[in-house]
Amino acid sequence: MIRDVREISTRSTLLPYTRFQYVAHRKTAMLWAIGLTIYCGLIVAIYPSVSDAIDISLIPDNLRAAFNINDFTQLASFLSSELFGVILPLILPFFGIIILSNVVAGAEERGRLDVLLGNPIPRFHLIVGSFAVVATYLLALTGIVGGVVWLMANGLDLDLTARQAFRAGFALWPLTLAFGALSLAMSSVVRQRAVALGVPAAVVFLMYLVNVIGKLAPTVSGVRFASAHHYYGSAITEGIWWIGAVVLVGAGGAHVIFAVIAFNRRDIHA
Amino acid sequence: MAAAQKHASSLAIQTFDLTKTYGARRGIHNVNLTVARGEIFGFLGPNGAGKSTTLRTLLGYLKPTSGRAEVLGLDVRSHSVAIHRRLGNLPSEFSLEDRMTGFQLLRFYADLRGSGTVSLGRARELAKRLDANLDTPMRRLSRGNKQKIGVIQALFHDPELIILDEPTNGLDPLMQGEFLSILQEARDRGQTVFFSSHVLSEVERVADRVGIIRDGELVAVEDPNALTGRAYRHVRIKFEGPIDSSSVQRIASLPGVDRFEHHDSTLTFTIGGSMNELIQIASQHHVRSLDAVRPPLDELFLAYYGDDPE
Numbered sequence: 001m002i003r004d005v006r007e008i009s010t011r012s013t014l015l016p017y018t019r020f021q022y023v024a025h026r027k028t029a030m031l032w033a034i035g036l037t038i039y040c041g042l043i044v045a046i047y048p049s050v051s052d053a054i055d056i057s058l059i060p061d062n063l064r065a066a067f068n069i070n071d072f073t074q075l076a077s078f079l080s081s082e083l084f085g086v087i088l089p090l091i092l093p094f095f096g097i098i099i100l101s102n103v104v105a106g107a108e109e110r111g112r113l114d115v116l117l118g119n120p121i122p123r124f125h126l127i128v129g130s131f132a133v134v135a136t137y138l139l140a141l142t143g144i145v146g147g148v149v150w151l152m153a154n155g156l157d158l159d160l161t162a163r164q165a166f167r168a169g170f171a172l173w174p175l176t177l178a179f180g181a182l183s184l185a186m187s188s189v190v191r192q193r194a195v196a197l198g199v200p201a202a203v204v205f206l207m208y209l210v211n212v213i214g215k216l217a218p219t220v221s222g223v224r225f226a227s228a229h230h231y232y233g234s235a236i237t238e239g240i241w242w243i244g245a246v247v248l249v250g251a252g253g254a255h256v257i258f259a260v261i262a263f264n265r266r267d268i269h270a
Numbered sequence: 271m272a273a274a275q276k277h278a279s280s281l282a283i284q285t286f287d288l289t290k291t292y293g294a295r296r297g298i299h300n301v302n303l304t305v306a307r308g309e310i311f312g313f314l315g316p317n318g319a320g321k322s323t324t325l326r327t328l329l330g331y332l333k334p335t336s337g338r339a340e341v342l343g344l345d346v347r348s349h350s351v352a353i354h355r356r357l358g359n360l361p362s363e364f365s366l367e368d369r370m371t372g373f374q375l376l377r378f379y380a381d382l383r384g385s386g387t388v389s390l391g392r393a394r395e396l397a398k399r400l401d402a403n404l405d406t407p408m409r410r411l412s413r414g415n416k417q418k419i420g421v422i423q424a425l426f427h428d429p430e431l432i433i434l435d436e437p438t439n440g441l442d443p444l445m446q447g448e449f450l451s452i453l454q455e456a457r458d459r460g461q462t463v464f465f466s467s468h469v470l471s472e473v474e475r476v477a478d479r480v481g482i483i484r485d486g487e488l489v490a491v492e493d494p495n496a497l498t499g500r501a502y503r504h505v506r507i508k509f510e511g512p513i514d515s516s517s518v519q520r521i522a523s524l525p526g527v528d529r530f531e532h533h534d535s536t537l538t539f540t541i542g543g544s545m546n547e548l549i550q551i552a553s554q555h556h557v558r559s560l561d562a563v564r565p566p567l568d569e570l571f572l573a574y575y576g577d578d579p580e
Contacts, residue, residue, distance in 0.1 A: 120382065
């Protein structure tokens with residue numbers, strides 16, 4: 001009898017909770033979508049004015065290698081070193097980090113967890129449901145990035161295929177998801193949202209730095225394997241590196257599993 | 271064996287040497303508590319005594335350091351979700367989604383419970399009785415109005431067991447009365463109510479039994495009438511002018527009078543039990559003012575149970 005009740009509960013709460021989270025973060029996702037549309041559109045729009053203005057032969061070789069600067073006469077190469085090489089890999093992970101740091105640590109800090117868990121909802125539904133929502137919104141945002149870049153390039157009659165634009169966008173998805181999952185894992189362990197937010201944020205920049213240093217100094221190039229940004233690759237010029245994507249998705253999945261275990265074991269304080 | 275099972279099934283809550291400590295800080299120690307089905311059990315104690323820790327352990331929010339607890343016959347750790355399906359809970363400190371209205375939130379909780387439109391009808395009914403606004407976003411509601419939403423979410427699905435932590439916090443006196451009436455009606459329908467408070471008067475009004483916790487230990491489980499029978503008041507009587515010494519002596523020697531002091535036309539003392547004789551003596555003089563105040567719970571506990579709970 002008890003088992004029946006638990007099974008019914010497990011089936012019936014994940015969907016309502018996930019739906020609730022979709023609605024709760026809809027406005028945030030829309031604001032991100034608007035911001036990304038404007039920014040990505042602007043970057044493509046300014047390309048014609050900078051393509052001839054920068055002489056990349058003046059930039060040292062290892063610095064060019066570090067930032068994927070190959071050929072500014074090609075839009076794809078320009079975007080690879082600028083939009084998809086620096087800005088989006090550093091900024092877009094914050095969509096997931098901000099939302100997922102709130103799931104446990106943030107909700108506990110604000111006193112929201114007590115009422116929610118007063119309902120017959122298994123704790124892992126909070127983890128899985130929230131992660132699914134962020135994963136879906138991130139997929140949409142990365143799709144929007146690819147779409148905006150392609151539409152702008154087409155509108156300005158620049159040389160960029162839809163395939164290049166969308167694979168560049170979607171390559172961001174595993175990277176941003178992995179950092180979001182890290183934030184979720186932190187949120188399940190610590191009690192302060194600032195920590196669950198701050199540590200993954202610092203890790204984003206630290207890993208980016210490690211990847212750049214690995215490219216700049218061949219003697220320590222092995223450190224790049226410790227950076228998520230290494231597995232992200234350069235999809236717009238080289239195509240999606242599927243092994244790298246699998247590593248990132250696997251790391252994200254491992255963090256989600258860790259979050260489920262940690263949340264189940266932890267005390268929830270007032 | 272059959273008798274033992276029958277006993278177990280008649281209990282809504284049972285704890286076995288339940289202990290929860292937070293490092294060096296005190297929590298609760300070896301709490302053995304039983305709450306029968308269909309009773310209102312008041313859990314009384316001063317702030318920091320361990321009321322919330324006990325409740326949070328029963329709700330599965332805190333893992334016991336040792337001992338265990340059963341709610342509705344199920345272990346609180348291993349059957350937390352099944353238990354929550356059958357209970358309603360109001361935490362002492364909580365916040366709700368700022369952007370949502372009370373009704374939107376209740377609809378979400380009803381979805382989680384699968385309790386549907388029947389419970390939402392009950393929510394509207396409770397909202398009417400408590401004068402709660404279900405159609406305004408939470409961020410625009412006062413502390414008291416948010417507390418009403420909290421109360422409704424704990425009750426709207428008519429759970430078997432209602433666990434409430436300081437439920438009258440933020441409610442005005444009129445709403446406190448209505449809320450206590452709702453609890454009595456729930457009890458009359460066979461629901462069990464377990465609620466914590468540090469206000470003696472609200473516990474004595476509705477509780478069938480009272481558990482008293484101090485410094486993390488359950489020091490007594492009493493009939494509320496016995497508790498209030500032993501209660502004393504701080505009395506201060508100011509007369510229009512000095513009164514004769516025989517009247518002063520008569521008041522000082524009344525049963526239950528203690529800590530007696532006399533300054534000019536003012537008498538201060540504590541009195542336990544009936545105040546009938548006191549009023550009769552005082553009424554023979556011109557009384558300017560008479561204050562009779564219940565002491566704070568901390569002081570009461572010290573007087574009743576001393577430093578040593580044993």
